[in-house]
Amino acid sequence: MGRRYDTVSFLSDLGTKDEFVGVVKAVIRDIAPHVVVIDLTHGIAPFDIRAGSLALARCIAYVPDGVVMATVDPGVGSSRRAVAIEVAGGDGVIIGPDNGVLAPAVALAGGAGRSVVLDLSDLHLPAPGATFAARDVFAPVAGHLCNGVDLYEVGTPIDPDLLVPGVVPLPREDAGSLLCEVLWVDRFGNCQLNVGPDEVEQWGGHMSITVHAPDAPVRRTATMATHFDGVRIGAIGLIVDGAGLLTLALARRSAAEELGIAAGEMVILGALDGGEVLGVTSPVTLRPTR
Amino acid sequence: MGRRYDTVSFLSDLGTKDEFVGVVKAVIRDIAPHVVVIDLTHGIAPFDIRAGSLALARCIAYVPDGVVMATVDPGVGSSRRAVAIEVAGGDGVIIGPDNGVLAPAVALAGGAGRSVVLDLSDLHLPAPGATFAARDVFAPVAGHLCNGVDLYEVGTPIDPDLLVPGVVPLPREDAGSLLCEVLWVDRFGNCQLNVGPDEVEQWGGHMSITVHAPDAPVRRTATMATHFDGVRIGAIGLIVDGAGLLTLALARRSAAEELGIAAGEMVILGALDGGEVLGVTSPVTLRPTR
Amino acid sequence: MGRRYDTVSFLSDLGTKDEFVGVVKAVIRDIAPHVVVIDLTHGIAPFDIRAGSLALARCIAYVPDGVVMATVDPGVGSSRRAVAIEVAGGDGVIIGPDNGVLAPAVALAGGAGRSVVLDLSDLHLPAPGATFAARDVFAPVAGHLCNGVDLYEVGTPIDPDLLVPGVVPLPREDAGSLLCEVLWVDRFGNCQLNVGPDEVEQWGGHMSITVHAPDAPVRRTATMATHFDGVRIGAIGLIVDGAGLLTLALARRSAAEELGIAAGEMVILGALDGGEVLGVTSPVTLRPTR
Numbered sequence: 106m107g108r109r110y111d112t113v114s115f116l117s118d119l120g121t122k123d124e125f126v127g128v129v130k131a132v133i134r135d136i137a138p139h140v141v142v143i144d145l146t147h148g149i150a151p152f153d154i155r156a157g158s159l160a161l162a163r164c165i166a167y168v169p170d171g172v173v174m175a176t177v178d179p180g181v182g183s184s185r186r187a188v189a190i191e192v193a194g195g196d197g198v199i200i201g202p203d204n205g206v207l208a209p210a211v212a213l214a215g216g217a218g219r220s221v222v223l224d225l226s227d228l229h230l231p232a233p234g235a236t237f238a239a240r241d242v243f244a245p246v247a248g249h250l251c252n253g254v255d256l257y258e259v260g261t262p263i264d265p266d267l268l269v270p271g272v273v274p275l276p277r278e279d280a281g282s283l284l285c286e287v288l289w290v291d292r293f294g295n296c297q298l299n300v301g302p303d304e305v306e307q308w309g310g311h312m313s314i315t316v317h318a319p320d321a322p323v324r325r326t327a328t329m330a331t332h333f334d335g336v337r338i339g340a341i342g343l344i345v346d347g348a349g350l351l352t353l354a355l356a357r358r359s360a361a362e363e364l365g366i367a368a369g370e371m372v373i374l375g376a377l378d379g380g381e382v383l384g385v386t387s388p389v390t391l392r393p394t395r
Numbered sequence: 396m397g398r399r400y401d402t403v404s405f406l407s408d409l410g411t412k413d414e415f416v417g418v419v420k421a422v423i424r425d426i427a428p429h430v431v432v433i434d435l436t437h438g439i440a441p442f443d444i445r446a447g448s449l450a451l452a453r454c455i456a457y458v459p460d461g462v463v464m465a466t467v468d469p470g471v472g473s474s475r476r477a478v479a480i481e482v483a484g485g486d487g488v489i490i491g492p493d494n495g496v497l498a499p500a501v502a503l504a505g506g507a508g509r510s511v512v513l514d515l516s517d518l519h520l521p522a523p524g525a526t527f528a529a530r531d532v533f534a535p536v537a538g539h540l541c542n543g544v545d546l547y548e549v550g551t552p553i554d555p556d557l558l559v560p561g562v563v564p565l566p567r568e569d570a571g572s573l574l575c576e577v578l579w580v581d582r583f584g585n586c587q588l589n590v591g592p593d594e595v596e597q598w599g600g601h602m603s604i605t606v607h608a609p610d611a612p613v614r615r616t617a618t619m620a621t622h623f624d625g626v627r628i629g630a631i632g633l634i635v636d637g638a639g640l641l642t643l644a645l646a647r648r649s650a651a652e653e654l655g656i657a658a659g660e661m662v663i664l665g666a667l668d669g670g671e672v673l674g675v676t677s678p679v680t681l682r683p684t685r
Numbered sequence: 686m687g688r689r690y691d692t693v694s695f696l697s698d699l700g701t702k703d704e705f706v707g708v709v710k711a712v713i714r715d716i717a718p719h720v721v722v723i724d725l726t727h728g729i730a731p732f733d734i735r736a737g738s739l740a741l742a743r744c745i746a747y748v749p750d751g752v753v754m755a756t757v758d759p760g761v762g763s764s765r766r767a768v769a770i771e772v773a774g775g776d777g778v779i780i781g782p783d784n785g786v787l788a789p790a791v792a793l794a795g796g797a798g799r800s801v802v803l804d805l806s807d808l809h810l811p812a813p814g815a816t817f818a819a820r821d822v823f824a825p826v827a828g829h830l831c832n833g834v835d836l837y838e839v840g841t842p843i844d845p846d847l848l849v850p851g852v853v854p855l856p857r858e859d860a861g862s863l864l865c866e867v868l869w870v871d872r873f874g875n876c877q878l879n880v881g882p883d884e885v886e887q888w889g890g891h892m893s894i895t896v897h898a899p900d901a902p903v904r905r906t907a908t909m910a911t912h913f914d915g916v917r918i919g920a921i922g923l924i925v926d927g928a929g930l931l932t933l934a935l936a937r938r939s940a941a942e943e944l945g946i947a948a949g950e951m952v953i954l955g956a957l958d959g960g961e962v963l964g965v966t967s968p969v970t971l972r973p974t975r
Contacts, residue, residue, distance in 0.1 A: 111718070114711060120438075120582035121411065121701065124450045127435030131404060131457045134433060138401070138459070143714060145707030148700075151583050152647045160704045167711045167820070169718070179647045182622025233639030235622050236585075240457070240637060292700035293731050295816075332762025332815050347820060349813030357732045357759045410728075410872035411701065414740045417725030421694060421747045424723060428691070428749070441873050442937045469937045472912025523929030525912050526875075530747070530927060 107255035108195055112171035113142045113247050116161050117239065118149035119176065125237070129244045132230065136248030143168070152179040154206045156368065158271045159288055162209035163348050168197070172247045173210070174239075175201040182235030187242050190265065191218035191256055198250055200243055208271030217268060221260030228259060276300045282375035288350070290368050294359020295344075295352045298372060302329075302345050308376055314341060314353070315373040316366050325364075326377065327353065397545035398485055402461035403432045403537050406451050407529060408439035409466065415527070419534045422520065426538030433458070442469040444496045446658065448561045449578055452499035453638050458487070462537045463500070464529075465491040472525030477532050480555065481508035481546055488540055490533055498561030507558060511550030518549060566590045572665035578640070580658050584649020585634075585642045588662060592619075592635050598666055604631060604643070605663040606656050613654070616667065617643065687835035688775055692751035693722045693827050696741050697819065698729035699756065705817070709824045712810065716828030723748070732759040734786045736948060738851045739868055742789035743928050748777070752827045753790070754819075755781040762815030767822050770845065771798035771836055778830055780823055788851030797848060801840030808839060856880045862955035868930070870948050874939020875924075875932045878952060882909075882925050888956055894921060894933070895953040896946050905944075906957065907933065 113133055119125040130142050145164050149157040157177030165173070170193075178185075178201070186203040192214035199214070200223070201207050211217050223229075223246055232241040246259050276299050277284045283304060289297040305312060310329040315322050327341040336342030336356045341364070346352040353360040353372070361367065403423055409415040420432050435454050439447040447467030455463070460483075468475075468491070476493040482504035489504070490513070491497050501507050513519075513536055522531040536549050566589050567574045573594060579587040595602060600619040605612050617631040626632030626646045631654070636642040643650040643662070651657065693713055699705040710722050725744050729737040737757030745753070750773075758765075758781070766783040772794035779794070780803070781787050791797050803809075803826055812821040826839050856879050857864045863884060869877040885892060890909040895902050907921040916922030916936045921944070926932040933940040933952070941947065 112714060114707070116704065116707070121434075121436060122438035123579075123581045124406065124436040124454050125582075127404070127406070127433055128454055128457045130433050131435070131454065131459060134402060134431065135457070135459045141714065143707055143710050144701075145711070146701060146704040148702035151649075164704050164708055164711065167708045167715070169711060169715045180622075180624045183624040232637060234635035234637055236634060236642075237637030289703075291703045291705075332760075334760045334763040344816060345814035347812060347814055347817030352816075359731075411724075411726060412728035413869075413871045414696065414726040414744050415872075417694070417696070417723055418744055418747045420723050421725070421744065421749060424692060424721065425747070425749045441939075470912075470914045473914040522927060524925035524927055526924060526932075527927030 106253040107250070107258075109253040110171035110198075110251045111139055111141065112169045113140055113251065114145055114164070114168040114171065114173045115142055116145040116149070116157065116164065116174070117147045117176045118151050118153060118157060119147050119239065120151075121147055125239065129239050132240055132244035133248045133251075136245055137251040140248070140251045149177050153177065154179070154204055155272065156289070157206045158209050159273075161206065162213055165210040165213050170196045172250050173197055173199045174243050174247050175199070175206050175210070176239040176243055177206045178202040178204070178238060180204055181238045187223040187238060188220060188263070188268065189223060189246060189250070189256060189260060190220045190268070192216070194218065198256060200246060200250075202238070203269050205269045205271045208268065209273055211268070212271070217265030219256050220263050220265040220268065221256055222263050223260040225260055274299055276304065282373050285372045285374060287366055287368050287370050287372060290361045290366075294361040294363075295346065295354045296360050296364070296366060296372070297346055297348070297350050297352045300351050300374070301349055302351060305329075305343070305351065305374055308374070311377055312343075313375045313377050315375070316364050316370070323364075327374070330354075333357070396543040397540070397548075399543040400461035400488075400541045401429055401431065402459045403430055403541065404435055404454070404458040404461065404463045405432055406435040406439065406447065406454065406464070407437045407466045408441050408443060408447060409437050409529065410441075411437055415529065419529050422530055422534035423538045423541075426535055427541040430538070430541045439467050443467065444469070444494055445562065446579070447496045448499050449563075451496065452503055455500040455503050460486045462540050463487055463489045464533050464537050465489070465496050465500070466529040466533055467496045468492040468494070468528060470494055471528045477513040477528060478510060478553070478558065479513060479536060479540070479546060479550060480510045480558070482506070484508065488546060490536060490540075492528070493559050495559045495561045498558065499563055501558070502561070507555030509546050510553050510555040510558065511546055512553050513550040515550055564589055566594065572663050575662045575664060577656055577658050577660050577662060580651040580656075584651040584653075585636065585644045586651050586654070586656060586662070587636055587638070587640050587642045590641050590664070591639055592641060595619075595633070595641065595664055598664075601667055602633075603665045603667050605665070606654050606660070615654075617664070620644075623647070686833040687830070687838075689833040690751035690778075690831045691719055691721060692749045693720055693831065694725055694744070694748040694751065694753045695722055696725040696729070696737065696744065696754070697727045697756045698731050698733060698737060699727050699819065700731075701727055705819065709819050712820055712824035713828045713831075716825055717831040720828070720831045729757055733757065734759070734784055735852065736869070737786045738789050739853075741786065742793055745790040745793050750776045752830050753777055753779045754823050754827050755779070755786050755790070756819040756823055757786045758782040758784070758818060760784055761818045767803040767818060768800060768843070768848065769803060769826060769830070769836060769840060770800045770848070772796070774798065778836060780826060780830075782818070783849050785849045785851045788849065789853055791848070792851070797845030799836050800843050800845040800848065801836055802843050803840045805840055854879055856884065862953050865952045865954060867946055867948050867950050867952060870941040870946075874941040874943075875926065875934045876940050876944070876946060876952070877926055877928070877930050877932045880931050880954070881929055882931060885909075885923070885931065885954055888954070891957055892923075893955045893957050895955070896944050896950070903944075907954070910934075913937070
């Protein structure tokens with residue numbers, strides 16, 4: 106027997122409009138009644154492996170010991186592999202499709218330990234179709250792992266070095282500017298960038314931001330702030346967020362809407378050229394928001 | 396005393412924008428602190444008894460022993476009855492309004508055993524209005540049942556044969572074609588039909604589908620596939636889904652949006668007439684999506 | 686040591702699209718594994734302190750003994766205080782930002798007892814930014830309180846009389862009419878007003894309602910009903926809701942959409958002037974809905 110766990114932390118793009126998530130939790134409870142399932146989120150956009158991998162990475166330092174299950178799985182039923190990966194010396198097992206959604210979290214948890222492909226169909230639920238692996242494969246495996254079944258009894262060992270890597274975009278310097286990417290737009294419209302505060306220190310708290318480059322560049326002034334209400338009316342704030350990254354933010358309004366930007370888009374940070382009057386940016390909407 | 400239960404599986408149209416579901420769970424916890432509530436879904440469209448009954452039916456084989464509570468209840472406070480129905484020899488009790496929402500699940504669970512109408516107001520919460528039976532009637536009854544109160548102590552016995560039946564639409568043959576109905580459009584835009592794979596075997600994996608009949612029929616070719624990513628770009632796939640029914644699906648896109656169809660609408664499946672070139676359907680959007 | 690609790694009831698505007706709520710619950714479980722978290726709702730509109738305070742007030746009579754955590758917190762990281770307030774002789778502790786969101790619930794729970802400001806950063810999680818107090822401040826404090834840490838050990842005592850009050854709008858009489866406010870539009874489109882049934886008794890079950898005053902007043906006839914399906918087609922119903930207040934409602938349709946009104950707007954109730962034919966109001970939509 107392996108180690109027993111009593112928590113499954115569950116992230117997916119399954120949404121809550123349908124009964125998908127409820128059924129997965131019902132299956133886990135049936136197999137391992139002692140387990141508490143924590144819903145990290147099921148609001149990942151459908152099929153968005155990248156967004157799922159980033160959200161899981163933001164969670165991973167906070168999840169309790171146990172099983173972490175992440176099913177953003179557009180390739181369900183195809184030849185993509187279902188895997189389980191031990192991390193942190195067995196304190197956790199991360200399970201999901203081997204499509205990159207797990208990779209950043211595995212790396213943040215210290216890298217992959219023992220890993221298996223979930224090919225033992227005896228442990229899975231019988232199913233008429235191959236569309237619902239969260240219910241038929243991942244949930245029962247999570248339950249069995251929580252019950253103390255050893256990792257090597259839920260699948261066939263694989264080389265963790267051959268797992269599909271995640272793609273975390275890095276910022277890029279170009280002629281003194283920093284080409285960043287919006288990693289995440291949250292419910293409040295804050296736009297997390299792939300840069301930390303150290304990388305913009307050179308500009309001393311005030312810098313230019315350009316969005317919609319290169320076809321319709323719009324340039325604004327952004328100012329560092331320590332909290333949302335510290336961003337002045339009409340200004341664009343840059344705040345160190347809960348993950349330690351810079352996020353574009355407004356006070357009690359959506360920066361994504363104001364700037365008309367979405368996850369995956371480019372934002373260019375750079376020095377002010379002196380033409381700007383500090384902090385006297387106009388609060389008008391730059392173009393029709395989406 | 397009756398049998399004790401430790402799980403309540405809860406489905407509703409109450410949504411999660413408001414505090415309805417949270418308050419129901421607070422009431423259950425107050426009465427029966429040992430109980431875990433599994434939220435099957437609360438995203439059933441407001442007032443949609445049919446959608447609720449179908450979702451509950453899709454869940455029922457997976458819920459753990461215990462109480463199942465389904466409150467899609469537009470007639471709350473009227474003369475519609477609140478009922479509790481024993482199923483599976485007492486392994487489960489299904490409670491909710493007697494408006495058809497429970498019926499398909501009861502049937503799938505083997506049919507109604509002992510049944511009562513929840514007319515013992517001493518067991519309910521006092522309430523200023525009659526609008527929130529999930530909180531005031533169903534939640535306390537669920538709690539008491541979990542605590543081991545016998546079914547016949549939470550209401551007055553009724554004849555289970557007189558419960559309101561559910562309506563599950565059957566497909567219909569017409570001149571060699573199969574007139575189907577969309578039972579469910581899920582978050583991903585997959586459109587579950589009320590037919591299984593056996594019923595289309597005659598067409599050998601390729602068939603015509605017609606939607607928006609009869610006023611503006613649009614005809615496409617559909618091809619059986621075993622999983623979503625097996626549907627070729629530009630093609631419409633027909634996949635056996637997690638419930639064993641055929642679902643119209645695209646690879647990483649919404650079939651409902653592509654075809655402009657919604658739950659309850661008709662889809663006609665039939666033989667190809669030879670004019671089609673297999674699999675070379677065009678990926679253009681057929682008409683403005685909703 | 687103080688009293689131990691085993692339930693945290695959690696309300697916020699954090700939504701479920703992102704992983705915010707999941708991470709908060711992960712932190713609580715890590716610190717106090719015996720605790721069950723009840724999600725009251727996380728669907729409060731972003732930044733809407735008033736809506737959050739009203740929702741929490743509607744919940745408070747139903748939450749189990751334990752910690753109640755309400756984080757509608759647009760001022761997070763600013764000088765607004767994070768507080769914990771004992772209520773009901775220690776049966777509950779309500780925690781959250783001191784911005785008014787807690788006040789109506791505290792009042793309904795009998796008023797504030799011992800109160801502290803959560804200024805002991807040793808108890809909080811280390812965090813790169815000050816944007817996520819629900820995770821870094823409130824969750825660990827909730828966990829410690831559940832573990833039996835005394836209130837006076839999680840913060841510095843403050844005078845409860847100096848807590849920020851809530852704002853609950855009262856109706857106002859004007860020339861025989863009652864100027865009300867829509868407190869809440871729920872998922873079904875029911876519009877809760879800030880008046881109870883006693884205040885409209887004078888009109889005997891039929892009255893006029895005027896919306897969009899004063900610029901584009903629209904006048905309709907409203908009729909008291911005991912339940913939603915008791916509202917006749919084409920009529921506007923007034924129903925005593927689950928909180929004991931009057932709510933504008935239609936049968937199986939959204940009153941908010943029909944009347945084009947939203948939370949915070951004014952509704953005028955008054956006597957019929959005799960020109961109306963009772964119950965023969967027209968069902969047409971009054972103006973484009975939003």
